[in-house]
Amino acid sequence: MTLSTSTGRVDDPDAQPARVDGSTTPADHFELYGLDYRCSASGAVASFNDPARAAESLASGEHSAIVGALAFDTEAPSALTAPAHIRFDVPTSSRAAAVANIPVPNIPVPNAVGSTNAPGPVAEARVVAAEPLREEHRDRVAAAVAVLADSTNPLAKVVLARKLLLDTSPRLTPESFMAALAALNPHSGIFRTELTPAGDAHHGRHLVGASPEVLIRRRGRQVSAHPLAGSTPRHHDPIVDAERAATLNSSAKDLGEHRFVVDALRSALAPLCTRLDVPDAPSIVGTSSMWHLGTPIVGELADPSTTALDLAIAVHPTPAVCGTPTAAAREYILATEGDRGFYGGAVGWCVGNLSTDERSGALRGADGITPGDGEWLVAIRCAEIDSRTGTLATWAGGGIVADSDPDAEVAETTAKLRTVLRALGADEI
Numbered sequence: 001m002t003l004s005t006s007t008g009r010v011d012d013p014d015a016q017p018a019r020v021d022g023s024t025t026p027a028d029h030f031e032l033y034g035l036d037y038r039c040s041a042s043g044a045v046a047s048f049n050d051p052a053r054a055a056e057s058l059a060s061g062e063h064s065a066i067v068g069a070l071a072f073d074t075e076a077p078s079a080l081t082a083p084a085h086i087r088f089d090v091p092t093s094s095r096a097a098a099v100a101n102i103p104v105p106n107i108p109v110p111n112a113v114g115s116t117n118a119p120g121p122v123a124e125a126r127v128v129a130a131e132p133l134r135e136e137h138r139d140r141v142a143a144a145v146a147v148l149a150d151s152t153n154p155l156a157k158v159v160l161a162r163k164l165l166l167d168t169s170p171r172l173t174p175e176s177f178m179a180a181l182a183a184l185n186p187h188s189g190i191f192r193t194e195l196t197p198a199g200d201a202h203h204g205r206h207l208v209g210a211s212p213e214v215l216i217r218r219r220g221r222q223v224s225a226h227p228l229a230g231s232t233p234r235h236h237d238p239i240v241d242a243e244r245a246a247t248l249n250s251s252a253k254d255l256g257e258h259r260f261v262v263d264a265l266r267s268a269l270a271p272l273c274t275r276l277d278v279p280d281a282p283s284i285v286g287t288s289s290m291w292h293l294g295t296p297i298v299g300e301l302a303d304p305s306t307t308a309l310d311l312a313i314a315v316h317p318t319p320a321v322c323g324t325p326t327a328a329a330r331e332y333i334l335a336t337e338g339d340r341g342f343y344g345g346a347v348g349w350c351v352g353n354l355s356t357d358e359r360s361g362a363l364r365g366a367d368g369i370t371p372g373d374g375e376w377l378v379a380i381r382c383a384e385i386d387s388r389t390g391t392l393a394t395w396a397g398g399g400i401v402a403d404s405d406p407d408a409e410v411a412e413t414t415a416k417l418r419t420v421l422r423a424l425g426a427d428e429i
Contacts, residue, residue, distance in 0.1 A: 029081065029194040030067040032349060033182060034375060036090065039349050041067045043084025047197035049077035055309045057082060058352035058372075065351045066309055069193050069207050069379065070316055072344035073330065079198040079207075079342070086351070088369065125172070125424035129165040134410050137162050140336060141406040147332075148402040157260050158323035158332050161343065161397030162413045166383075166426060171390030174206040177383070180423040185210035185288060189377045191347045195384070198342075207342045209382025210419055212287045213294075215346045216315055217375040218308035221301040223273060228285060228378075229261040229320040229399055230254030230293035233415035245284050245291045257399045258282050258293040260319040264326075265297055268315045272306055273299035289418045308374025309350040316346050320399070321378060341384060343395040348376030381419040394420040 030041040045063060048054040051070055057063040063082035070078045132140065137160070144158055174192045182190045188210040195202040214226045232248045235241040248254055262278060270276050276299035285294035321344035323329025333340070353371045383394040396416035398409045417428060 030083065030349070031178065031190075031192050032067075032347065032375070032377070033190040035187070035189070038089045039067075039086065039375075040089075041065070041081070041083035041086045041349070045082045045084055047082070048080040049198055051078050051080060051309065051313050054078075054080045054082070055307065055313060058307055058309060058350060059305065061353050064353060065349065067193065067349040068197060068347070069195065069342050070312065070346040070376075071198065071342055072317060072321065072340040072379075073334065074316070076339065076341075077198040077202075078345070079193065079195040079202065081194075081197055086349070124170075125166050125168045125421075125426040127164050127166050127421075127426055127428055130428075131163045131165070134162075134414070137413065138406045138410050141400055141404060141409045144332070144336075144400045145402060145404055145406065148400065148404075154325060155328045155332060156324050157257060157319055157399055157401050158329045159319075159321055159344070159397045159399050160333070160409075161337060161340065161395045162417070163337075163343075163393055163395045164417065164421075164428065166392050166394070166424065168390040168392070168424065172385060172392065172424075173390075174208050174385050174387060177208050177385060177392075177423065181208065181210040181381075181419070184423055185212075185381075185419065188212045188287060188381065189214070189375075191377060191382075193347055195342065204386060204388045206385045206387055207347060207379060207382055208385055209347070209377075209379060210423075211347070211377040211380055211382065212285065212290075212292065213320070213378040213380060215318070215348070215376045215378045216308060216311045218301070218306075218311060218350075218373050220370050220373070221304055223269065223299045223301055223311060225265055225269070225297045225315070226285075226294055227258075227261045227265055227297070227318060227320050228292040228294045230258040230282070231398065231412055231416070232291050233411060234286065234289055234291055245286070248291050248293060249282075249284055253401060253403050254293055255282070257401050258295070260324045260399075262295050262297070264319050264324065265315055269297070269299055269311075272302060272311070272314065274302045275300045287419070289415050289422075305372065307350050307352070307372035308348070308376060310372075312346055312348065312350075312374075312376040316376075317344060318378075321380065321397070323399070340395065341393075342379055343382060343384075344397070345379040346376045347379050348374055350374030350376075381416065383420050 028040045028042045032039045065086045068080035178192045192208040195205040213228045282293040282295045285292045383392045385392040396413040398412040
């Protein structure tokens with residue numbers, strides 16, 4: 001598929017490169033809250049649906065920052081913007097300070113896994129359709145297991161997902177939904193980004209989520225990633241919850257599934273690094289609803305001109321959201337599910353050659369942002385919102401290998417869907 005390089009969208013009348021300042025006009029179209037900073041962007045000098053063209057614009061100095069989202073399917077249009085203004089803030093103590101200025105709606109707040117202090121949801125949300133229904137998803141998983149068990153088929157892993165469609169009343173806004181997710185998921189990266197640059201079909205749509213997974217991060221010459229693959233639902237009973245974590249940590253099936261992801265990242269990053277440290281075994285990572293196997297990967301770039309966006313393009317999609325081999329898994333997913341849009345893609349930012357004056361205030365209270373720095377999160381635990389109607393679609397998936405259990409895979413997607421559904425006060429159908 002041949003993509004146009006730029007939509008030519010220009011919202012800023014002066015069409016100047018991105019400035020790091022405190023401007024709040026026009027409204028932010030991108031926000032990403034990491035655990036220790038907030039990045040936001042407003043205005044548009046240009047928009048790109050081709051990530052390679054966006055990366056070239058950074059390398060050439062044509063634009064000084066890129067923000068937005070990569071689609072799951074690398075042949076589909078992405079939604080990237082060269083913003084007119086980009087801002088970075090560092091909270092004084094914790095991520096709670098970074099979200100203090102967002103009006104947090106009346107939402108359930110978890111006291112522990114499986115329990116909530118629930119004054120009321122962010123909106124009255126209702127699931128109106130499931131694609132597929134749970135039993136149909138079970139059948140899809142069983143069919144995939146049969147394919148994966150066939151020694152003549154090269155497919156070793158495929159990630160299959162379920163999709164829910166919801167209506168909300170009053171109309172849900174991306175800002176209020178982001179605030180709800182931030183309050184309920186203090187250890188995840190929280191994001192929202194406009195999807196209009198992907199084309200007319202995405203006009204007025206936003207991707208909002210609470211991702212526990214860093215696809216790639218660059219700070220100076222240091223590169224890091226933290227892939228998650230291999231999961232099990234958490235439990236409200238602490239003893240059962242600990243048992244589930246221990247079982248996951250010793251599961252041959254989940255360890256094998258995780259190894260596919262780590263090996264793929266090692267293969268993609270090693271040629272770009274002078275050093276790459278990959279632990280021999282994963283560790284347990286917990287979110288409010290799931291236990292995951294995670295491996296922190298850290299390396300040093302060989303070429304300082306390689307940007308965070310370059311790195312994101314090089315590693316996306318990993319077997320954590322697609323499968324392996326990548327091309328075969330992607331084709332299987334598209335044939336089974338159809339277009340996923342931006343679920344399983346990536347959301348993030350990357351700066352280019354900002355001037356010394358601009359960089360001096362880029363990170364208040366923290367020095368060190370350099371050309372090429374950025375961070376991209378895996379677009380999971382997320383929803384696409386139509387800001388005109390308040391309707392949204394959300395997905396949850398799981399990695400399928402030859403010894404996967406269909407019933408367990410359905411349960412895994414049900415648990416992952418709770419991140420979005422809980423923020424909306426909705427129940428699955």
